[in-house]
Amino acid sequence: MAELCESFTLRGPGPGGGGSGSGLDPGLCLEPGPGSDLVLLTERGRAATLFKISDQKPLGCWSVKHGQILTCPVVCNFETHEYIAVHDDKVLRIWKNEDLNLDKAFKATLSADVYRIHSLPQGGTLVLFRGGGVRTLDVLLEAPQQEIENLISAETIRWSGAFMEGQEPVLIFITQKDKDFFVYVQKPKLNSLHKYKLEQQKLARPLCFTAHITNQTVTLLCLYTNHCVYQVLIPLQQDTVEEEEKEEEILSKSLLLKLSVSGAALKGTSLVVLDKDHIAVLGNIPDPGRKPKEFLTIWNTKFQTLQTCKDLPRGTSGQLWCYEEKFFLIHGKVLTVIMYKRETSSLAAAVGKLKDSQSLDMSPFVNWNTLEEEELVAPLESQESVALKAESRMNLRSNRSTGQSGPLSIEQLLMRLKDTPNYVVEIEVKKLIARAPTVDVQAAIGCVVTTLIDRCKKNPKFYPQSLLQEIVETRDLSYSLCPDLMAVALEQKDLQLLQVCLERFPDIPEEITYACLKAFLSTSEDHLKSVEVNLDSAICYIDVECNDMEVKTEIVENGFSEEMDQDMCDTKMPEEGQSDGESCPVGLQKAALLNAVLHSAYTETFLLPHLKNLPAQQAILFLRYLYYLYVKCSEKVNTTLPGIRSPTINQIMDWMCLLLDAQFTVMVMLPEAKDLLSSLHKFVRAQVRFYSELNKIEGSLRELQRLNHLRESQTYSIEVLEII
Template identity: 55%
Template sequence: MRGLENCRVARAQCHLLSHASGLQPPVRRSRVASKMAAFCEEFTLCTLAGAGGAPQGPLGLEQDADRVLLTDRGRTVTLYKVSDQKPLGCWSVKQGQTITCPAVCNSETGEFILVHDDKVLQIWKEDDTNLDKVFKATLSADVYRIHSLPYTEPLVLFKGGAVKNLDALLAAPQQEIENIASDEVIRWSDAFRKGEQYALIFITEQDGNCFIYVQQSNPYILQKFKLEQGGESSTPLSFAAYLKDKVVTLLCLYSSGCLYKVLVPLQWSDSEEEQILQKSLLIRLLVSGSILKRTSIAILDKDHIAITGCLDSPDGNIKGHFSIWNIKFQTLQASKELPWGTTGQCWCYGDKLFVTHGKELTVILYKCQTSSLAAAVGKIKDIQISEIKTVPVNWNILQEDDLICMQPDQPVPAKGESNRLLRSRKNIGAKTQLEILTVKQLLSIIKDSSQNIIEEKLKTFLSSTQIPDFQASVGCILSALVNKCKSESSFYPHNCLVQLIQTQGLSYSMCPDLMAVALEKTDIHLLQLALQQFPDIPEVVTCACLRAFLSIGDDRLEEMNLHLDSVAGCVDIVHNNKTEQQSKVIQNGFSSEPLEEESCDTQLTQKSQVMDANDICPVGPQKATLLNTILRSAYSETFLLPHLKDLSAEQVILFLRYLQYLYVKCSEDATMDLPGMFCLTINQIIDWICLLLDAHFTVIVMLPEARKLLSKLHKFVRAQVRFYSELNKIEGSLNQLQMLQQPKDVGLYSIEILKL
């Protein structure tokens, strides 16, 4: 029971100490590989609320910088930080109340606004915890939507078609609201800012007819148009619009799979006749007799849109699809299936697409290049099919009288070459031309040649003066090498892989199989380089590397070529200069001597540390540098914890002993970190101790050999908590000194007694 109590206290105080210093664990950052109009990486932001186990799409999603405000179809609004994939705050209305309007953020005040039960408007800030205590206003009419625009007060659109500025509405919440769209139902709305004015557009439906309303401010102008019905029997499902040159371009997607474009002018017309807006067919989706259901459109840029929805085929098979289309050339750029189904909702903010997929809200990163005819018809191929997408031309070296057409298989001239050299290059012999490799040629060599030849050719390729589209080229070569490793068990070009990683132009997402192959081959050196340079390694791979590092013997590691920069001044000192450690003065309020329970209030004194057998590093320098690489890796605690449970009890104890040793080293040093190129901070060490205790709490308590370790951890943490407590007292004293009135003139020399 004593061990159990120590473990609980150590874990709790480790968390306390970690947060007391104001630093947080590192967060995973992803780097997107360069691709043509396509989907890139994706991850799950959160789980969606559902009724009866069925996924239920959110009521709305609004962006606020790197954060999104998610409103579900019930009582809850949640604020998420997208880069960290974690919630920052959650608010709920009372039981029996229902949110009927998606929450938005007022960019001017930083406040959040929502409407529940159609008429009750609430405004709160991020530090508010209870919506019952925030501002409320009951309006006189039902609200359809609130639109938030930058540098402008939010606009409130009522179900009757009236639009009010939020400030004007809050001045008199019970003011009468006019009914503009009588007997019509609003289906969609959006707002745009143009200079100091705004334009709000909404679409209504009545008896199968669609009407378009446009309201502008300063001066107040309201326009009404009728949308051309046409001869088809399909119905409009979703809309999207953008403003350009005083014309709103409206995109309408119908259940037949046809996407139409409608131009809505913003100029005022004195004509009293009802204006009918013509629609022109933009894209006909290939649905082959299927019917579209639950769809939405997201505008990515002026030439690309994303469409998500479900296809209901005649045999009753409903499939979810997500695609990117080029509306300039009417071509499909990328497509993917959503096997878990979708509610057909999609939002686009920056380079991220938010899509409902099954019971989850998925974030998909995308990238679109400038639209060109070559890209639209597929003449510019993706790098994954062994060709370079574009060939850069250095216009600085081309003169008006000497224009040279660069071909994909020709090397790019180095910057600063004269026209004479460029002209002479045309006469270079065939032998010289063969010596300068292109990516296409090198990929062919990798496919058919031996390992020695590949290493020689790769070295020649990387030594070139300039390589077109360097990052994409290196990623393509790396993928080709890894694919050959997977298909041929005897092929493993370690030197080639290390050379490519050392170019520092790669990431895990560019070749996810690389580290899996390295783990299979137990290539510790390559794993170390990847952990040091790749910013987007998943937690499951990080834990797999940790297991490999802990299980390999120190004698085997001594034979490997590893960089020991991360243990410089740490492990080497312990093994080579113990006397220096023994005479070192204790700093930073740390003492390794046992603290008695009744000595909590005793004065901290500096004492010499006497090293015992347990203070020696439990691993060798090679294993220590590998473990330090793991400690410096970016991670998300939510995703890391489940995989840490795969460690064996022996591995956990060894890792905890090493973390305890590092904790002692950091606590002795007043700089709060360890020396070396890849330094560790005390917060990183404490966070990993907490993670291990959380993942293996029961196992550690039951192991007899862990009791002494837990007891020492408990005493170390208590010493640090006491030290921080003393610092807090000093801080309070200094604050009191700062508040004292300073004398106007104390002369050249004076002595004062200040009483606190």
């Protein structure tokens, strides 16, 4: 729970006071000073004042000459305890406490206009230019006239903020172009920049922004003109070549708060983040015929409740700052400080039923969101059983509670997955995947997949392809655990996910197997070239350099050659028939997909009726590919194709026989199938003849071995054996 405490005046009437308005005035801004009790106030572009809050008095004041203007707020370099300012857009000034005259301070003229300087306690100082370029202060001072890139020539920066993620500084700035807003996330030390487009809101536009970073995720809060606060989640990404060329993503937002005080809509002008569960909003409520009433409000975002509200009868400038549990705002014509305190967010605090703080030590806060791994099966049970389980373990949880927020329960996670943005879905599900693989976790993941698929059915635009594929690849799921997954993948034509499911699911119905086969055969080769599939099962025996790959069969391992085939057959094989077994009839991607079908389990009785419905041209293409694989296997002594998860000779022959049983009547009527069937017949007949000869050789060798055993050890002879 958060509540407002005493307030006091930090600065009386002066150049910085007075006036009402909205938005951030670049000539008036507050920044943290070199100590927790110090702040820097930049006033109307002329002066910067260092205040000691506890003493309510200024410690120093520096101003520029007449005709010069401070064009961005003065900041403190926390590493050197120096102050940094920019006047007239390009002139950089650096000075210390003991310096009294800015004219004698360090001066450097830059090559581009500066928008804002951000200083981080452990991340150094970052300089953001109006064109979107970013430099660290150290790099900039090495060559002040260095060229600064212009990344946003047609856009205007509306807000910027700097944060630390681990040991790396992250700079976020938002630009506007007409009615569009863009979000840039930059890691200056890694030279990484990502651009996003903010989803437009009908009949409303954003007024101001704030953000914070937690667990590699940027949480951007946007205050809109429709009296609502929206949340946008942006995962921090690793920079790749593909990212640089990709068009900016559109960031979807979710409603976080609807601002209302005593039933009246609060028109917000500024907002700041207090912690992960609380924000403060400064705004006003229109009063017809009178001056609007202005309020400082604190909201609990976790329970979407108004925690406290303070009336500001003398009006404000619309600006709000927050440092070290203190609010700073212009109230009337004076700079006012309002203290506040906050406690751990809980439902009791949200409804105002939190006990006195003295009793909190004796009764620690129970984190109801914490769910042990053995409880992850909860979604498979009834609501009553879950409630009883929670009640029976309340004491145990109280003892284990650490005061930190635990992972979401499965029920909470499933509810969030129904309407949260893609980024939230990905983050929460990956947390669940990272848990140890137990039976209960497997069941919970099955429920998660089912929830995601149900959302895909209701909203065709929602389809987390990469997340679904990661779940299937990292967990031993089955078709029965998520029965609609492959059906939705077929609707989305997600061939990559279908391939993974065929290779991993042991219980796929024959109807789905047939649907996958038909989808693979009907997809054009040109389209497949743009689809990323696993090629390990086919790449070792298919020539990827050209489509009509010629397979050399002059020297073979098992004794079969074209000459043998010609000697055994009275009729000369047509040229087209020869090519059927010598070149792969499908491309590499389609071959890999078809191999996944060959690996799937099936029952012949249930699959045969579906194969009879396979279009004739697709059946011929599939048979040609099976024939090609059969020839390839026959070239090897062990009849095994190279590669990972390549089809076996038994799988190939079983599918070939099954396909011929289902389609033979149709194929014999098609002229284009005549040469294929003839070639297949001749090849099989040659194989039968070849193995028959091998059996004769085996008998002769056995006889020779028997004779050798009958001879005396020192007897030599020469014998000629005729093999018939």
